Amino acid sequence: MLKHRHGGDIYSTAYRIDYSANINPLGTPARVTEAAQKSILECAHYPDVECRALKSAIAEKEHIKSESVLCGNGAAELIFAIVQAEKPKKALLLAPGFAEYEQALRSQGCEVAFYQLKKENGFQYETAYWDHLTEDLDMIFLCNPNNPTGLLIPREEILKILQICQEKQIRVVLDSCFIDFLEEKEDADYTGYLQEFPCLFILKAFTKIYAMAGLRLGYGMSSDTDLLLRMKEVIQPWSVSIPAQAAGIAALKEETFVEQSRDLVQKERRWLKKNLEDLHLWVCDSKANYLFFQGPEDLAQRAKEEGILIRDCSNYHGLTRGFYRIAVRTEEENKELIRVFQKILKQAERRN
Structure with a gap:
């Protein structure tokens, strides 16, 4: 039984700061x-x-x-659409990874295999993954940077994966929803390879960088126009509303806003990571707008009591209680988060 719990559930509890959803801390641009x-x-x-x-x-x-573009009601609609259009019999996922991939695959009766990333290796991508790209696979999902770890797969590894999958006719779904927050966005941009690798489908969304989660707008890109047509046939008509389309067009003009957001996130992520490590917490070396770390098993509940929502990652495949993800927010908010964590951890020390 899958547990589909997400960050951003601000409707079921009172809170002061939401660190559970990885949304741009600068909010939605005014022109959007x-x-x-x-x-x-x-x-x-x-x-x-x-x-x-x-x-x-x-x-x-x-x-x-x-x-080569297909728009949808958020990236989630396109994840389900590509699975419905392709009807894969077997797929491979990296773990830990975004839960919607598994949910979409299992909804179509697909067998799901996992390649488990290891904490002792910092949850970094491993080249042994190649050995799992077998002839019986129909589809793989890769999130780059990965959710929840924030880690990037090296470019040479992505290209090797694409070569193998092209030869073996394996569909590659590359989730690139967080690349606009990267210091060097080019490290994770593969749109220039769409023509070379028709097996590649790149997924992006307006949700995170433009803080448009409530408007629901995502898009996919592929040189395989037959795939896009088949996906379109399984998506209900008019799934992208007039406000979402207008907001998306306006958002694409916000280049200065994106640069300012990226600069803020990179600066604050480094500060947050150092301060979490100063609290003797294990922290993954994320490159994205969120941090993945390990702490006390009751940390999420204790933080909620202080009005702070953080993402409990225990429902990610292969993870246990005590793993968390937090968004990178503004300087003032981040200082408040660290203050709350300090208070919780000191109380835990006194109890022990």
Whole structure:
């Protein structure tokens, strides 16, 4: 029985700061919310079912043809759509990893195999993964940087995986939803390889970097236009609303905002990591806008009592109680988080 628990559940409990969802701490850009609000005046009409203006803006940003883009109601809809379109019989997932991959695969009766990353290796990617790319696989999912660890798979490894999967006709779903927060975004950008590897499907979303989680907007890219057509056939019409399309077009123009967000996140992530380590907590060497660490098994509950929500990662495959993920937020908020953690850990010491 799968447990689909996520971060960002702010509706079931009182809280002061939400560290459980990896959303841009600067919030939604003003011009994005203005575009969404203005578009409400058009809501007597159906949305453009083809998302033409949005796809054109995405294609220009990604330097690809608009025919290679498919928009959806968040990245989650596209994860389920590619599984419904492909109907894989067997798939391989890295663990720990995002739960929706497994949920989508099992919903179609797919056999799911796992390659378990190890704490003793810092949850880093291992080249032994190649040996698991067997002829009986139909699909693999890779998240880069990975969720929840925030680690990157080296470029030479990704390219080797793509070569193997192209030869063995294995579909590669590469989740790139967090790359805009990376210090060197180019380290994880593979849109330039779409033509070379038709097996590749790249997934991105407006959710995190533009803080548009409530608007639900994601997109996928592939040079396999037949795949995109089959995915479109399993997605309900008009799944991307008029406000979401308008907000997406406006968001793609926010280059300065993205740069400011990236700079803030990188600076604050380094500060947070050091201060967590100063509390004698084991912390993964994340490159993204969140940190994965190990602490007391009751830390999430104790933090919630202080009004701080953090992501309990015990429902990730291969993880146990005591593993957590926190977002990187503003300087003031991060200082408050560390203050709360210090208080909790000192109380735990006194009890022991």
